[in-house]
Amino acid sequence: MPEPLLTLSGVHTHIGQYHILQGVDLVVPRGGLSVLLGRNGAGKTTTLRTIMGLWKASAGSIVFDGRDITKMATPDIANLGIAYVPESMAVFSSLTVRENLYLAARSGPLDQARVDWICGFFPALKKFWNYPAGNLSGGQKQMVAIARAIVEPRKLLLVDEPTKGLAPAIVQSLIAAFRELKDTDTTILLVEQNFNFVRSLGDTVGVMDDGRVVHAGSMALLATDDELQQRLLGLSLDSHQ
Known part of the structure; x- marks a missing residue:
């Protein structure tokens, strides 16, 4: 197991x-x-x-890359x-696609090579480059939100x-993007209901219930163990192919 990048303890x-998270332990x-x-x-979005500091932990610790970020402000966490x-995607509706990405480029002007790489997965971004993001479809807004995060x-x-609201072809593009990101220095923590999607991508998995992580382990093990799926999730991943 690689060393932890992020650790949540209690x-x-x-x-x-409302007491939403009730002692989450996650590596x-x-x-x-x-x-x-x-x-x-179950507490996944919370x-x-x-982690992002949008809601503050009332107890426990969150350590990122060896640093305790539990009490840090959201902008400072982002800067790490x-x-x-x-x-919700939360795009800036009145701004163009280009402007949405420009605002996310903290270090300066957009890196054109990086933009071209992103548009290779989401060609619609180039097509609507100068359109207000608010005029795009839900799936296209999701592309903008993801592109903004990885610009x-x-x-x-x-x-x-x-993958919520995305057409199957766009989901396949997203799979390709995440696979390439996995080969870089980017670690991904993903909440998702499309089980076939996560089975093809996930390395590790945590299952949450009532504000706690009730199971943690290999995604490959969960994906091939129908009994474990039924016990933890009340369903079989095979039923969602």
Whole structure:
């Protein structure tokens, strides 16, 4: 097992009166792609938002690349090399596709070679380069959100349900993009409900229930063990091919 890039230890998160995360323990190995599975309301999105500092942990610790980021502000966490793609996409609707990507390029002007690489996976971005992002379809906005997160190299990419609303052909492009990212220095933590998608990409997996990680291990093991799938998820991944 590679050394951890990210470690959550006993993390609790309260949102108002609600106790959402109830002692999350999670290790994300450096390199590759880790997946969070679980039913709706299990705490997956809250975990990503807590890592990013959008919601603050009320107890426990979050250590990224050897540094405790539990109490850090979101901009400071982003500056360490973490990018977040929320399920809502959150594109700047009045800005063009180019302007959305330009704002995400923290180190300066867009690297044209990097843009060309991204557009190789998502050709629609080039087609709509000067269109307001708000005029795009849901799937196209998702492309903008993902492209914005990877417009510069990141150490860790947090992605919440990237295939939601995407056509099958775009999902295949996304698989290709994530596979190439896995070969770089980018580590990916992915929340996803498309089981066939994560089975083809995931290296490690955590299954959440009631605000805790109830299972952690190899994605390959979960993908080939119907009994384990039924026990943890109440379904078989094979039924979702």
